Amino acid sequence: MDTRVSERTIARAVQGDEASQRVIYETYHARASRLAYLLLRDALDTEEVVQDAFVYALRNLVAYDGGRASFWTWLRVILVSRCRNKRRRKRLPRVSLEQLVADGQEPRDSQELGDPPRALARRDTQRSVYEALDEISPGARDALILRYYEGLPYATIGEALSCTEAAARQRVLHGKRQLRDVLRRRGATAGIELGTAQSAEVT
Amino acid sequence: MTRHPTELELARAAAGDRCEDLVEHLRWCPRCRTTVADYGWLQGEMARTLAAEAERAPVSEPDWVGLRARLQSPRPTGAVGRRAAALSLAAVVGLVLIVPIVMVGGNRARTMAPRLEDVLAPRAPVAVMGDGRVETPACRPAGGLRHTQRVSLPFVPPPTPPEPQV
Numbered sequence: 292m293d294t295r296v297s298e299r300t301i302a303r304a305v306q307g308d309e310a311s312q313r314v315i316y317e318t319y320h321a322r323a324s325r326l327a328y329l330l331l332r333d334a335l336d337t338e339e340v341v342q343d344a345f346v347y348a349l350r351n352l353v354a355y356d357g358g359r360a361s362f363w364t365w366l367r368v369i370l371v372s373r374c375r376n377k378r379r380r381k382r383l384p385r386v387s388l389e390q391l392v393a394d395g396q397e398p399r400d401s402q403e404l405g406d407p408p409r410a411l412a413r414r415d416t417q418r419s420v421y422e423a424l425d426e427i428s429p430g431a432r433d434a435l436i437l438r439y440y441e442g443l444p445y446a447t448i449g450e451a452l453s454c455t456e457a458a459a460r461q462r463v464l465h466g467k468r469q470l471r472d473v474l475r476r477r478g479a480t481a482g483i484e485l486g487t488a489q490s491a492e493v494t
Numbered sequence: 495m496t497r498h499p500t501e502l503e504l505a506r507a508a509a510g511d512r513c514e515d516l517v518e519h520l521r522w523c524p525r526c527r528t529t530v531a532d533y534g535w536l537q538g539e540m541a542r543t544l545a546a547e548a549e550r551a552p553v554s555e556p557d558w559v560g561l562r563a564r565l566q567s568p569r570p571t572g573a574v575g576r577r578a579a580a581l582s583l584a585a586v587v588g589l590v591l592i593v594p595i596v597m598v599g600g601n602r603a604r605t606m607a608p609r610l611e612d613v614l615a616p617r618a619p620v621a622v623m624g625d626g627r628v629e630t631p632a633c634r635p636a637g638g639l640r641h642t643q644r645v646s647l648p649f650v651p652p653p654t655p656p657e658p659q660v
Contacts, residue, residue: 328551
């Protein structure tokens with residue numbers, strides 16, 4: 292995931308060098324697409340938003356300050372903003388995991404291939420968590436994705452979501468609370484026991 | 495800590511943000527310990543789930559040709575776009591400000607100013623004529639009421655409920 296382009300490449304791209312612009316685009320395209328897909332859950336929207344974000348970034352490359360943040364940090368702010376705009380304009384379609392599985396996008400985990408019951412349990416748990424993420428508020432979901440997928444500190448989450456660090460922290464906490472409530476509600480039907488099995492480990 | 499911590503405090507504790515009071519509370523309170531464990535589990539599970547979903551995300555091939563074409567095309571938001579936006583904004587502001595003023599002002603003028611015919615010929619009470627017609631001075635020539643005989647409406651008793659039958 293640690294993909295980055297050199298400052299020299301960016302400097303050349305600012306001057307209009309097409310080859311450097313292409314290097315930047317191809318370096319960050321996959322990473323941007325994955326993040327946008329988690330935020331939007333729609334392949335077509337993802338493609339559109341990623342292209343939009345790159346068009347904006349490459350046109351406004353002069354505004355990028357390499358001494359302040361990495362290029363990915365700058366691009367991510369643009370991308371997250373575009374994703375949120377897209378979602379505001381269009382109601383977020385909800386794709387069930389059953390549909391994804393039917394489409395042949397089965398979860399794969401090489402470590403669990405030799406242990407079918409464990410693999411099944413893991414898949415069920417991931418399915419439940421992923422579906423539960425759909426049921427929480429969009430702002431909290433964005434914050435959770437940036438926190439637990441991108442691993443960002445609260446200050447950077449705030450920058451990406453146009454809010455303060457404290458507000459970003461609250462969004463993450465409220466997101467976790469909502470997620471826990473959804474999973475607990477579903478627990479009765481899905482057999483999710485949350486982390487009660489590990490409760491003894493925490494002292 | 496004399497009270498149970500809130501859920502948010504416990505979620506924060508699961509993320510490693512714990513004060514001494516909270517640690518002490520968790521030592522003897524199994525309920526709060528379970529909640530902290532839930533949040534700890536949830537954090538790990540979210541990280542794993544999101545990473546797995548991102549790996550499965552349908553990532554298309556980079557389309558540099560399409561992107562270059564868009565980069566070379568003129569920007570859609572030029573001077574014309576800005577002018578159109580300014581005109582739209584002005585129209586909206588005009589509507590918001592002018593329409594209520596016109597409506598409220600017109601209503602006030604209408605309610606405050608007496609009508610000309612009310613001043614010149616004040617209305618008489620409504621008269622019920624002998625044949626059941628209702629007449630007011632406004633709907634007949636002046637002086638007409640003087641020649642008609644005024645009668646009272648016959649008294650009609652209200653219906654009584656039926657007698658209960660034993």
